[in-house]
Amino acid sequence: MSPEPTVDQLIQAAHTRATSDDPLDLLDAILALTRNLSGHADAAVDQAVRQARDAGYSWTVIGEHLGVSRQAARQRYADRVAQTPAALGLIRGRDLEAGLAAALAAAESDHLAEAGTEHILLGLLTDGVAAATLEQLGVSRDKIRDASHRLFDYATEPAHQGRPIFSAEARAALAGAEQLATERTPSCAPVAVTTPQLLAVIATNPGSRGRRVLNDLGVDVADIKRLLHCYINVPRTAFGRRSRRGRPGKKQADRCSFCGHGRSDERRLVSGPDVWICSECVTLCGEILAAASDTGA
Template sequence: MSPEPTVDQLIQAAHAHAASDDPLDLLDAVLALTRDVSSRSDLAVDQIMKQARDAGYSWTVIGERLGVSRQAARQRYNDRVAHTPATLGPVRGREVQAGLAAALDAAEADQLAEAGTEHILLGLLTDGVAAATLEQLGVSREKIRDAGHRLFGRPTDPAHTGRPVFSAEARAALAAAERLAAERTPGCVPVTVTTPQLLAVVATNPGSRARRVLNDLGVDVADIKRLLHCYINVPRIPFGRRSRRGRPGKKQPGRCSFCGHPRSQERRLVAGPDVWICSECVAVCGEILARPADAET
């Protein structure tokens, strides 16, 4: 779990988000930041409370955990739980969180106020599928750092100290990765943003700083798409619906429920109850399962 932000970090974030350095603008910014943290904390409590109620726990048991009476717990949370959605939207996986922390570390090392998509690209080399993909294409942290300095320069007299924040471009990339996760995650499982999805977003945006770094390093983005295809090409629809497309009563050829490719002579499918998996996805699963259990995150 990330540590609670310090006073200095909140003030630095307020400076980054405020309209100006006027104390009143800074006051507006810091109030907005603290309200956002408080709101997200309340939403987290409400969602876990809903999970507890859905699991069959009584208000008496929940009240005991809260240190209040059954009546007090019910009065405080009953209406809130009733209006709490099943999920709060896409969740960033642990490998994504580690990559984003590494991106901020890289920007902080250069004494920058903001971390851009080039820093996200560097952070994605921390762990996971995105790291393996970039390493396979000969991309390293040192190469990304050198290309970023060459393309975007370095501050000759850095004035910023402390933790940077993500740039507008980087925040837009994170939002796009969340949308991609929502679109490509099967409807029966929680939506989690993964490193392949985030890499696909930052690498395929022609105007992004990350794409400019990859171009400078001679990396063909088509190779990234090819290597990530099996990890992100899963439309968010209930399993089995693909087989019922077309005219009623006409049997359709099966498609892999994971990558979406149709059955062919080269791509054989293993069928389950309204689910199929192709030989290539089976091979990927075999590689994942062959890893030591303690290496999984």
């Protein structure tokens, strides 16, 4: 087990991470580092509690080992254990696992403490649908690396030794992919989180570092949407498609027949013969037809 970092080591790491010599920037960097350390500790305890629950131990026994009451242990950990991907029945595909491992390896080669969404973009080129999509759009590992080092301030000297962790933005992207997979998988099938969902989440987030790399490379996000559309766009119902028949006497909410989203102030719906299409799908259709016209397809 690695020894706990000393105060001097934390200060030195914070100086490397800080964006300037301003004491407040140093304070922000130290707070971020200590949050990461406490987050690892919390995650380790969560995992141990989850394993204990899976093994059949009661909250009373777990509480005794934590030094708290049964009620306190349940209140603190029950929801956190229940919200893990494994507890929710989520399965990470082999392509996604390989991509995430490659992303961490890329951040480690850059001597960074955290792997960002630009590293996930690199990892997604390892295998699967996302890799094929990016390759089709002319994206390569060398291009992503060049753009990342041009856009972001990477230290020229090794600033971190050891295995990096995913940044908050990267973890949010992965959570978004899990949510997207949950929403778009038929309820009769297991929810598998694979590379298309993660690429879609990163590409459609204008502020993500991965999206900034794609913009720098001149990749049109509409092309990514078009190529991934059939892999992620199945509404979650019993048979993978929205039923047009509801329960007798109960009005069904209007939903887009293509993406499954409901009507909202931002997403207007246009009706047809027993079908609906939302404003976003209309825009996407226009982009696809315009692209086909430009290529003479």
